[in-house]
Amino acid sequence: xxxxxxxAHTGGTIGMQQDALGWRPAPGYLQEQMKTLxxxxxxxxxxxxxxxxxxxxxxxxxxxxxxxxIARVVAGNYGQFDGFVVLHGTDTMSYTASALAFMFENLGKxxxxxxxxxxxCRPRNDAYENLITSLLLxxxxxxxxxxxxxxxxxxRGCRSVKTNSSAFTAFxxxxxxxxxxxxxxxxxxSSLIRYPSDRPAALHWQETMDPLxxxxxxxxxxxxxxxxxxxxxxxxxxxxxxFGTGNGPANDKFFLAALREATDRGLVIVACTQSLAxxxxxxxxxxxxxxxxxxxxxxxxxxxxxxxxxxxxxxGQGLSPAIVRxxxxxxxxxxxxx
Numbered sequence: 001x002x003x004x005x006x007x008a009h010t011g012g013t014i015g016m017q018q019d020a021l022g023w024r025p026a027p028g029y030l031q032e033q034m035k036t037l038x039x040x041x042x043x044x045x046x047x048x049x050x051x052x053x054x055x056x057x058x059x060x061x062x063x064x065x066x067x068x069x070i071a072r073v074v075a076g077n078y079g080q081f082d083g084f085v086v087l088h089g090t091d092t093m094s095y096t097a098s099a100l101a102f103m104f105e106n107l108g109k110x111x112x113x114x115x116x117x118x119x120x121c122r123p124r125n126d127a128y129e130n131l132i133t134s135l136l137l138x139x140x141x142x143x144x145x146x147x148x149x150x151x152x153x154x155x156r157g158c159r160s161v162k163t164n165s166s167a168f169t170a171f172x173x174x175x176x177x178x179x180x181x182x183x184x185x186x187x188x189x190s191s192l193i194r195y196p197s198d199r200p201a202a203l204h205w206q207e208t209m210d211p212l213x214x215x216x217x218x219x220x221x222x223x224x225x226x227x228x229x230x231x232x233x234x235x236x237x238x239x240x241x242x243f244g245t246g247n248g249p250a251n252d253k254f255f256l257a258a259l260r261e262a263t264d265r266g267l268v269i270v271a272c273t274q275s276l277a278x279x280x281x282x283x284x285x286x287x288x289x290x291x292x293x294x295x296x297x298x299x300x301x302x303x304x305x306x307x308x309x310x311x312x313x314x315x316g317q318g319l320s321p322a323i324v325r326x327x328x329x330x331x332x333x334x335x336x337x338x
Contacts, residue, residue: 059089
């Protein structure tokens, strides 16, 4: 029996068509292109069903509502298919991959996000390999996680970041080794895969993601007025992009007071590093200790995308700020090195 793969086409470059206004997602166009690919008819390829979202989106237009729609179609088809491939634009793919990782619990089948830097219709593109290999991975390997496949590399979704806007090597996973690499053969790093301990437990998924979260990027000379305005209600959670290992302007008492006022009223502030790789440790330097004294918690080696969507996921459960603070320090989906 051939494996059956559900392909959710949300939009993005992979299925774009050029018109007078530039490149944009075109309804039905990707399926037309896929029909011309001989590889998809090969006996080793799985059966697949493509569902096209309406409207198709450039991923810059993605919102938490769209994360919910993707999760909903995966959950709704979970019993009928062996794996899932989500075609998505690259700009916010890491955010969606991180969000879906938290939204799904007891995931027992592959959910692989992929896309391309160049549309499938162009003669020189990366869409072909990304699509074909994602289908093969979803059909033939035990990968019970939300992952992101790009340029012959499979990343944990909630560890992925987009690092290059103009190369086929668009994504990286700075603090976690790839889950798989595809060369002449596909090699799975099985020791890193998070296999559920109680399979075949039923899939559980959370529909509600709280949008009242944000990101505040520190920079030299940041004013307390600017920070205070960014931290105002009704915001519930903030990722603080700190310097180095989690440092901030400790000599600015007004800036620290703005943080303290926000955390005292229940805002959860999580420090993540501005560096591409590495981890936050608020106890390492006095400048980090000052943030901790103001109520900021360290985000370890979480990516900004993971920390932001984790806050959204936890507040989406209706949890109190105190519980969210505690759970942000827990490794829920492999997003955090403990």
